[in-house]
Amino acid sequence: MEEPKSKTRKPLWKRWWFWVLAVFILIGIAANSSETNITNTTNTSNQTTQKIAQKETKPDLEVLNHTFKQDGFNGYITGQIKNNTDKTFSYVQVEINLYDKNGQQVGSTIDNINNLEPGKTWNFKAIILEDNVHSYKIVNVSGF
Template sequence: MAKNGKKGIGKIVLIVLAVLVVIGVAGTALGGNSDSADAPDAAGQAETQQAEEQEPYTITDEAMDTSNPYAVFIDGTLTNNTEDEVSYIQVEYNLYDADGAQVGTALANTNNLQPGGVWKFEAYGTASPDEVASYELIDVMGF
């Protein structure tokens, strides 16, 4: 009788294990537990997405100055939103006449912009100020 008792317990343990495996597989197939430590919550996903979407550089306070009879200047403020020093950074603008035709470019550059640093730039363009009606930021390059 002792032999049969051991076999009976082994079968019961095997059946219980099989039922637990089936329940685990069914739970996973149906979506599992959404409160898992591995799954970020909605706020965590929003923060991650916002950090990924933040531009490395932000330009504000842009204004065109045509008061010089020989050159056009685009003034602005650039902020380094990265956690790294930028050894070299450049802004480039296209300059357009009243018909929308490009008549020149304006450039400015600087070195060693610190993390979170703010640079007040003046991009210089050689187009005749009386030709220039508008401008467009074309590129911000930093490394």
């Protein structure tokens, strides 16, 4: 008796449809990879530009407003300072020079606070002990 002839099959990698499928898969992977890189680069670039713009327009410690107030005994310079960073300042100080009506410096005053948190606003109140103060100037706001 004769043995039936077995049909020899070509290996998978020698078939035409295998190579067509492989080419489509490679094109899909390449296209997906390049789109992701461009998107990530663009997003990073936009975020960097936004951070630079924020830092250029707003100082870390920003004086929002200030004014002179008088109670029955003393004068005060009051105002608000905002922490525009994402860190807590363990100490913040506002320094103010005081002037008489001739523009001569007659004194100075300060106020300070501990632990000014990110994005928070501090309502400062610096006492004036001098009698002949006509004007003032905030000369420094510092923190660490």
